[in-house]
Amino acid sequence: MKRKLFAVLIVASLLLSAVPAVALTSNPEIQTVIQDPTLQPGGVNEVSFQLLNDGTGAEDETRDAYNVHIRPANSVGPIDVETNELYVESLPDGTPADLSLSLDVPANIDSGTYRIPLRLTYEYDNGAGNDVERKKTIYLSVRVKSGPQFDVVDTSSTATVGGTGTLEVTMRNVGTTAAYDSTVSLSSSAPAISLGSGTSSTRFVDAWERGENRTFEFETTLQDSASVGNYSLSAQIDFEKPGGTTGSSPSLTIPLRALPEMTFDVSDVSSSLRVGEEGTVTGTVTNTGPMAADNAVVTLENPGQTLSLVETSVAVGSLEPGESAPFTFDVEVTSSASAGARQLDFGVTYRDMADRSRESDTIPTRVDVQQESPEFDVEPINATYTAGSGGTFEVTVTNNRDHALTDISAKIYMDSPLSTSDDEAFVERLEPGESQTVRFQVSAGGDATAKTYPVKMDFQYDQPDGDTIISDTYQVPVEVTADADGGGLPVLPIVGVVAVLLVGGGFLYYRRQG
Incomplete structure (x- = not known):
């Protein structure tokens, strides 16, 4: 009987050895794999790692995980995790998913190992046709080494x-x-x-x-x-x-x-410009920022044919933001110009913080040109003569310009019954607003009618720049009065003669009619 049982066992053993063993399957087992866990302090580190689904037991197979959501912790000690969420659609057995985290690592972090929690939510098929959801926390280990940071x-x-x-x-x-x-x-x-x-x-x-x-x-x-x-x-x-x-x-x-580009406003602009004269344009330039302007120079573009610039630039030095400086330009207005408003285009050149030359945008500004004014005020002092007499003709001359005039030669012109034996006078220099009296010799003819006569007068003078100018013609009034002691036929004898002639003429006419 024992022999028979032993034989059955041997046969059963041989039969079992010939049939393959049934493979066992486990649920998903997710873990992290990182090749280089070293972090560099003082900035954002992109840390690459792998998510691997691989059971660690003796089973032959691991079920696939799918719809895998990975939510890292917001921070781990001094490390800020900038990645909010990662996603893997499917994580089969043994096939890793390549992922990365952005970690902001402070410069003053202590050396050592830090574990980043990863909260997982995933699904899998339990083998009975049912989907199962699982939640799990795994960790990604990173390391901060000692050294420069x-x-x-x-x-x-x-x-x-x-x-x-x-x-x-x-x-x-x-x-x-x-x-x-x-x-x-x-x-x-x-x-x-x-x-x-x-x-x-x-x-x-x-x-x-x-x-x-x-x-x-x-x-x-x-x-x-x-x-x-x-x-x-x-x-x-x-x-x-x-x-x-x-x-x-x-x-x-x-x-x-x-920063915004450099800007300048030009303000308080005024002018003393007049037709036919040299005047000034003054104003204030302000550095409106945002930084200093070194070696600033105010420039003025050529304003056209009727205005001539004595200089085209004025240095105002370095200007800090908000700092202002005055400037003055000398401008000559031609005699062919007309009075009215003019546009002047200012600009500012400067050197920036890199010592490079820079130029601002054009700054248009309006100024007025006034009507031409006479160079001199002419006022007669002694200008009354009796018919048949003469004397000194005195005139006060005043410089109306805002600069000195030199080598001033005055000359008078007149018509009969006025005449002159000395028609020129000379003034060496007149400062602005200064007056001086010039004298001439004038006579009135004996047959001159008592009334006011015009005497014409002009000037030749030198400007400060050396130009010689001939002025416009001025008219000065001269008064002629009648001679109280005679001069011409007496009034009463003339009336008598006229009466006699009228009477005589009437008598002769009466006789001729008779």
Whole structure:
């Protein structure tokens, strides 16, 4: 009987060994795999990792997970997680999904290992035709090593839209060791921003001690297409550690403020311009910002044929934002000009913070040109003569110009019954508003009728610039009175003669009629 049972067992064993074993299947088992967990302090790190569905037991298969939602924790200690959510449509057994997290790592973070919680929500088929939802938290481990670490301490910029300025960036080594042979690279991805002559610029530091601040200056140009406001540049630092190994910082964000372009308002403009005269145009220029204008010069464009500029620019020095300075231009108005309003176009040239020459937009301003005024005021002092007599003709001459006139030659002209034996007088110099009396010799003929006669008078003189000018003609009144002692036939005898002639004529007429 025992032999028979043993034979049955042997046969059963052989039969079982010939039939394949039934494969076992487990539920999803999701884990993280990371190749490089090292974080660089002082910026945003993009950490790449894989999500893997692979059971760890003896089972042959793991069920697929699908609709996998990954929600990282908002922060882990000093690390801010900038990625809000990740999604994987399907996660089959053994096929990893490539993902990444954005981690903002402060520059002063302590070295060590940090675990980022990942809250998972996913579904799978339980093998009986039913979908099952599961929630689970797994962890992504990252590590901060000791060594140089960098933080942006401060930035400032003087660059204006359409201009060139300086971007100053101050950085600090907040790591645990010094950095050697460091290269700071600053780059711009905005087409409207140039760094030096291109889109990037570098600076070198031989030794950067722990806790040391370093300030770097970069020449920055903003094109006319730039907008006033904030831009972001990127910086990276490549360095050597004390042990000789090399490293690189994560990308550091460098803010850049694009300032409005330089502007100037010209105010308090007044003029003493008159037709046929040289006058002045005065005003005030103000730097309305946003930065200092070095070696500022106010310019005045050619205003046209009837106005002539003695100078086209006036230096007013350096102007801080909000600071003003006066200016004066000498302008000559031709005698062919007409009185009325004129537009003058001012401008300002200056040197910016990069010592480059810059020019403001045109600043149009209106001024008035007054009617021509006489060069002199002429007032007679002694200008009354008796018919048949003469004497000294005295005239007070006053300089109406706002500058001195020299070598003034005065001359008079007259018609009969007036005559002159001395028709010229000379004045060496007249200051503005100064008066002097000139004298001539004038006679009135004996047959002159008692009335007012005009005496014409003009002047030849020299301007301060050396030009010799002949003035307009002035008319000065001269009074002639009758001779009280005779001169001409007496009135009573003439009346008598007329009466006799009338009587005689009437008698003769009467006789001829008889």
